[in-house]
Amino acid sequence: MIRLTPMDQWIAEKIEAPDGKLTREHLEAYQLEKLRDTMALVRAKSRFYREKLADFSAESLQSLEDLQKLPFTTPDDIKNDSLGFLCTSQDDIHRIVTQESSGTTGAPKRIFFTVEDQELTTEFFQRDLPGVSESGDHYLILLPSERPGSVAGLFMESARRNGVRTLAHGLIRDPRETLAVMEREGIDSLLGIPVQVLALATFEAPGERQFHTNIKNIILNTDYLPKALVRRLQDKWNCRVFNHYAMTEMGMAGGVECEAFDGLHLREADLLFEIVDPLTGMPMPDGEEGEVVFTTLTRNGMPLIRYRTGDISRFIPEPCPCGTVLKRLQPIQKRLNGAVKLTGGGSLHMAMLDEALFAVEGLINFQAQVRAEGDKDRLDLKVHVAPWAEDQVEEAVRQALHGVPELELGAKRGDLTLGYVEVDRSSKLWPPVKRVIRELRDEVRSR
Numbered sequence: 001m002i003r004l005t006p007m008d009q010w011i012a013e014k015i016e017a018p019d020g021k022l023t024r025e026h027l028e029a030y031q032l033e034k035l036r037d038t039m040a041l042v043r044a045k046s047r048f049y050r051e052k053l054a055d056f057s058a059e060s061l062q063s064l065e066d067l068q069k070l071p072f073t074t075p076d077d078i079k080n081d082s083l084g085f086l087c088t089s090q091d092d093i094h095r096i097v098t099q100e101s102s103g104t105t106g107a108p109k110r111i112f113f114t115v116e117d118q119e120l121t122t123e124f125f126q127r128d129l130p131g132v133s134e135s136g137d138h139y140l141i142l143l144p145s146e147r148p149g150s151v152a153g154l155f156m157e158s159a160r161r162n163g164v165r166t167l168a169h170g171l172i173r174d175p176r177e178t179l180a181v182m183e184r185e186g187i188d189s190l191l192g193i194p195v196q197v198l199a200l201a202t203f204e205a206p207g208e209r210q211f212h213t214n215i216k217n218i219i220l221n222t223d224y225l226p227k228a229l230v231r232r233l234q235d236k237w238n239c240r241v242f243n244h245y246a247m248t249e250m251g252m253a254g255g256v257e258c259e260a261f262d263g264l265h266l267r268e269a270d271l272l273f274e275i276v277d278p279l280t281g282m283p284m285p286d287g288e289e290g291e292v293v294f295t296t297l298t299r300n301g302m303p304l305i306r307y308r309t310g311d312i313s314r315f316i317p318e319p320c321p322c323g324t325v326l327k328r329l330q331p332i333q334k335r336l337n338g339a340v341k342l343t344g345g346g347s348l349h350m351a352m353l354d355e356a357l358f359a360v361e362g363l364i365n366f367q368a369q370v371r372a373e374g375d376k377d378r379l380d381l382k383v384h385v386a387p388w389a390e391d392q393v394e395e396a397v398r399q400a401l402h403g404v405p406e407l408e409l410g411a412k413r414g415d416l417t418l419g420y421v422e423v424d425r426s427s428k429l430w431p432p433v434k435r436v437i438r439e440l441r442d443e444v445r446s447r
């Protein structure tokens, strides 16, 4: 029997659902009310929205569909004028997350949270955690936790409220050291970044046991999680792996999976999600793929209206085995800007490479680069593998690439070559940076 997530119960309480039973009707009435409140707040307090939404009023929102009349907010809007979004004085801001742009130019993106905004996240973790862990479980926190109000800090506070123990560790640099900590401290659960946790699971060769580790549950905080990577973690520890769909702009938590592991159950009391056509901005029919857009319903410091995430996904219209009425989002597999157009047609997404390469035994991480070579594309890779990985790993990587239809087709047609595969066997992990396919072409360089 698949249980509802504790989030369902929490949302029912939060929106004061009659008889504590969540219905779509009641949830959507609540969302509309909160949407109007947010609209009134930003039009009164935010310099950016006062101008942007000058032609709209809170009263003009008669139904959730009316949201579609409002303009989108983009990451560039935030980069250009972060402070313009503020609805409180800067003194009330408790936490600022600064995200540097990936390009060489451009201002960083700053996201502001008040104490109340952060409590929303803590409460979300607090209410969600009993669905994953029991009192007495012991988490190793593999995220930076020095800064007050970090995701790690909020999670640790929510764990404390649940009687779940935590140990702050920070990012993994050397898997051997981290595994020693896990053994010594009796760690049975992990919160971390996917490729970092994979490095732990891959440190020992198959069948070899240097450390006594027994992991029950892993929570991975990420925008997107390759299935092949999850399988490797499950193979190692026979554990449950939960995907927390998280983006700073969402207040670090957007949705969770239930025990059916079939779609992200969305945090609909705090966030209103839409799927839109990335080109026209029109809503996509239920079940069809498009860009994920969300509106914050309960944030005070820096509310966001119709924020474009750049993530591509779809709502899953079929009912979930757990019986939830919350909307479910297909786990993110694609990013709008994450694809590289191939000369011979079609595009290559990071997710395609991830699913192929994370299935390779011993592989921990990789970097991919597409460059123009004459009138062809060339794909080069640098792979980080466990020290025990055999020399055949390079061949296994090449084999795996042939399993990607876009690459195989390009190679057959002769407009794509697989270039070098550089193998790194060092024990130190690569710094966790956003994983994208680098594109080196003349037209890109001259832009």
Ligand SMILES: [Zn+2]
Pocket (backbone or CB within 6 Å): 258, 259, 260, 265, 320, 321, 322, 323, 324
């Ligand atoms: Zn479910």
